């Protein structure tokens with residue numbers, strides 16, 4: 001009887017310590033996440049830190065080659081050129097993407113196509129964001145979420161509406177924030193030039209990629225640290241139970 005209990009305990013502890021502590025990070029969004037080079041710059045910068053491979057693994061179904069200057073990086077991402085937040089919700093696409101590639105940390109830069117392609121109302125975009133966060137948390141109740149106030153664009157006259165969306169993101173994120181699954185908002189708009197930082201009026205060029213990297217970076221580091229605390233914390237608690 002006693003030995004059976006000990007065996008069961010030992011099995012539980014082996015499972016806990018063998019847990020894979022690699023953090024899975026999904027860069028999620030549209031073309032401003034897919035066909036850009038801030039991901040390559042981010043990956044390269046992380047390699048000089050405690051978040052180098054294998055501490056953090058980029059995940060996602062996309063592996064597009066963007067001809068980035070820095071060619072060595074993990075291309076996995078969930079950026080989809082031309083996609084609207086509202087469509088992703090209506091088609092339940094994020095559900096499937098996260099099923100295929102579960103994540104601990106996710107970044108989201110979305111809304112540009114909703115505004116530019118289809119003139120969607122800010123309130124409807126925000127409503128879609130709410131569903132996307134719910135999907136993230138269904139997939140992982142402890143998902144660490146970094147949401148961008150999106151960059152300006154250099155074509156048409158959409159930046160007023162982009163700024164309206166960006167303004168709405170703050171109270172929206174505050175309302176959905178939680179300890180288990182925090183949402184950090186980063187400002188990709190302020191300081192980003194709709195002329196000098198874009199290569200085609202929509203997508204960042206090298207200076208824009210550097211700016212985007214520098215805005216994502218501190219929030220992602222925070223998110224990785226929070227996610228890691230939980231993964232390693234769980235292992236420690238199991239071991240203490242044995243003693």
Ligand SMILES: *[C@@H]1O[C@H](CO)[C@@H](O)[C@H](O)[C@H]1NC(C)=O
Nearest residue numbers: 020021022023024054057059
């Ligand atoms: C741990 O997870 C990472 C990221 O998903 C994966 O690349 C790696 O192969 C896994 N390692 C083990 C030992 O299962």
Ligand SMILES: *[C@@H]1O[C@H](CO)[C@@H](O)[C@H](O)[C@H]1NC(C)=O
Nearest residue numbers: 173174177179182183184185
């Ligand atoms: C959400 O909570 C975290 C702390 O858990 C905080 O750092 C973050 O700024 C909050 N987000 C918002 C949008 O207030």
Ligand SMILES: *[C@@H]1O[C@H](CO)[C@@H](O)[C@H](O)[C@H]1NC(C)=O
Nearest residue numbers: 195196197198199205206207
């Ligand atoms: C970025 O592109 C703009 C024009 O689209 C150009 O003026 C600027 O020099 C470019 N900067 C870099 C660093 O590529």
